[in-house]
Amino acid sequence: MEVTLTGENSLRKRAFVDTNGNFQVYTPLPGMYKLEVYNAQFYFEPVIVFVMNDEEMELYPNKKQV
Numbered sequence: 073m074e075v076t077l078t079g080e081n082s083l084r085k086r087a088f089v090d091t092n093g094n095f096q097v098y099t100p101l102p103g104m105y106k107l108e109v110y111n112a113q114f115y116f117e118p119v120i121v122f123v124m125n126d127e128e129m130e131l132y133p134n135k136k137q138v
Contacts, residue, residue: 073088073089073109073110073111074086074088074089074109074110074111075087075088075089075095075097075107075108075109075110076107076110077097077099077106077107077108078104078105078106078107078108079099079103079104079105079106079119080103080104083100083105085097085098085099089109094103099123101123102123102124102125102128103122103123104120104121104122104123105120105121105123106118106119106120106121106129107120107121121135
């Protein structure tokens, strides 16, 4: 399974999912990104992901960002 993250300024990052379903993608800047999952057997809807900066994280202590 493959994961693609797209963002502003033609940013496009690709990662592969391990056997436990985990993946990691580094984003250089906070912002809005589209996450797409590709699999030959299943279809997944794209998801919009919001990556916050440190100041925004302090305003929303209940939000989780890894």
